[in-house]
Amino acid sequence: MAKWIDVCNVDDLQPDSGVCALLDGEQVAIFWMPVLSEAEGADAKVYAVGNYDPFGNANVLSRGLIGDIGGQPVVASPLYKQHYNLETGVCLEDESVKIPVYAIRIENGSVQVDLSSLPLHGEPAL
């Protein structure tokens, strides 16, 4: 069952960039990707993924650059520049590595994350 909780206001997000939120002990990187070029019927998007960079072993992904590679929305790690698909969490350079992805939406100007998509507190994310 989805359990949406408020994280922050839309105004707190940075356009075309990321912030990090602390949710139930997890560090969650939240990105806001506005439409930059005229893609057909495209809409601004928000994404939520784990903030931990499994290659750099540091909580930094929210500070990476975002964009698209071959049509996939991605964040590039600020440390060693691996790319992660923002929808699936899969690393483009090494498909055996995957970061967690969380359900996120904007409701009435409020950014919400689905708590049930987070690993249970105390259990490690897979």
Place this chain on the structure above:
Amino acid sequence: MSVKQTLVVIGNGMVGQHFLAGLAESTIKEQYQIITFCEEPRAAYDRVHLSSFFTGTTAEELSLVEDGFFDRHGIILHLGDKAASIDRTAKTVTSAKGLTIAYDKLVLATGSYPFVPPVPGHDRAQCLVYRTIEDLEAIAAAAKTGTVGTVVGGGLLGLEAAKALMDLGLETHVVEFAPRLMAVQLDDAGGAMLRRKIENLGVIVHTGKNTSVITDGERCVNKMCFADGEELETDIVLFSAGIRPRDELARASGLEVGQRGGIVIDNQCRTSDPSIYAIGECALWNGMIYGLVAPGYTMARTVVADLAGDSLSFTGADMSTKLKLMGVDVASIGDAHAKTQGAMVYTYQNGASEVYKRLVVSQDKKQLLGAVLVGDASGYGTLLQYCLNGIELPENPDALILPHRSDESVGLGPDALPASAQICSCYDVTKGAICSAIEGGCMTMGALKAETKAATGCGGCSALLKSVLDSELSKQGFEVNTDICEHFAYTRQDLHNLIRVEQIKTFADLLHKHGKGQGCEICKPTVGNILASQWNEHILEKPHLGLQDTNDTFLANMQKDGTYSVVPRITGGEISPDMLIALGQVGKKYKLYTKITGGQRVDLFGARVDQLPHIWKELIDAGFESGHAYGKSLRTVKSCVGSTWCRYGVDDSVGLAIELENRYKGLRSPHKIKFAVSGCTRECAEAQGKDVGVIATENGWNLYVCGNGGMKPRHADLFATGLDKPTLIKYIDRFLSFYVRTADRLQRTSVWMENMEGGLDYLKSVVIEDKLGLCDQLEQQMQYVIDTYQCEWKSAIADEAKLKRFRHFINSDRPDDNVVFVEERGQIRPASDNERKHFKLMEMA
């Protein structure tokens, strides 16, 4: 299943191990039970780099055996057990510990031992040799009590041993029987030059000396008496007078050995007994013992091939060598002594800079036969390739050894080499093999080394390997396309022109008009950088925020643990005591790690993202500004103290450095830019290693451009001389503007200029003669950037909106619990992964 045959290898040294590794990879491995005897207490290690044992490399690091190698391949290793005899009729080997093993095939890889001349007293205390780790341990122990060390033998190895004695802090002598050093490789003049250089380093050289006896010394443990009546007191005597093959087993079992030693082998490395092979330094091929590792490796490969029924022959090896002896480059190629009939010789000798070069060419001056280089061996790779591949020499072969003072290049580019040219002789890797590895995706030296093994032996080929890689990559780069990324079908220069001509102010606008998609971490920072150098708006303004590389986004450099460093500007490296105290106070208050950088300023490390604005507020209040260490922009203008204090100073280098740094600070450029200003030609500020370098002379300022240190150091080129200050600044304005406008992304000025058609001369014609009629525009652009300068940190801390992102969590004030520090030498450093885990457990407990 057929029963396995037994293959015994005697000796697990460099070549023995190379043979086992080759066998393990080959298909015939399955046919043999493999057993090896290793006399030493440890399995094979890298003798070539043995001397690094004295500078801290451990025995484990020297090991040539991968973890678990013997187990994984089912090879039985008898460590510390020496093969004592071979019974060729019964086909057995018996070891010193009493083991007897029946063999079907036997490989002798017993190496050689250091020759100790049989002078009376040669076996006295502290008379040592230099071949095994145990030898080195004995030398180190002896050095603890002694003060003088003497190497007997002035060859390659002797000089390496002398270096080791120097490093151990001993007064060091080299005693050589021949009239010159490195008699095998060098001619008289080369040997004399080498001697001069080595003596300058403090080694005392005695040539033409014949030791007649070693006896008790008065001041030292030993005294060497020479045939000419002279004496030398020394504690350690280190024999390095050549090697002798270890052929005693072969001799005793009746195998054919050479008159002066060595186990005779044929082109397949077979001895006189068809079931026995010999490889490495114990083997005698065509009357030759090869005292280098590469020929031994080739022999090892030959035997693997022979066992597998493949045809491969050992047909001799090139003995060319290049090495650094006590910091002196020495190289010898091919027929260094001009013994070939009709050979002609060119020599170049420069007494002032102590360089000696000699070329030996064929009678028709078309082929290179040999060469000797002392003091500057940078031409080795090129010359070796001329020699080995029979490439036709240029019309004036001496151009290859004369210093070139113009920019014409006489080097043999990697493109001139045929695909069959051997690049790495240790692992027999050809240019063709390297090119196909590059095509297969090896884009870095690391990947290329892992794939082909080239440059992982003696390392002598790494420069050449790198140049092949660079050339192939640049070829691929040109052929494939020059689009900056999938979002823009333009080069950086195109984008710069579009932005300037169409007055484009934002990334979204540019993408909308000329690109597609959402951008990426290549095009975004590039465009952000162009926008900044063109319009100079604050990089954290909303439309630009998402374009910045992480470091620019937080106006600080991210460290490995996600914390940041803080680098305030210290113009010209000049700082008052009060400012130093202020820096110290901030460092102390926020518990930052502080370090003097290589750029004459101070770096404060370990700041959390939420601390950055607070730290910077205090620094700005104390009078500091952003140092732009995070940006592709002007870093530092290094200065020497100059005429104000220095007795040699010709002009005020500090004053000019500060003026230049203040003028260009904040300028965004394709890559970082570094300057330096020296007060006289002694060049204490190292201006000739910078993108822009200025040196004071009696006649005015000399301007140098396009130098850098870093991954591929390049000396700057002299651009203009005797300038007054206004002209100097005018030239630098134009030079930098032109660079900003036309360089590729992440291209330093050196590479930019080298890739420019016409090179330095063209650049001079644009900047000095205004050939393109652009100079007014270039100066105006620079003036605009200077006029709109702002300290990015000062503007940032005054703006709530910009500061919003300077916290770790958007919804909590807690810091990142993954950031953990420990103390080292009285300061913080990031905890290692293990330390971090440990702290987490402590917290939980």
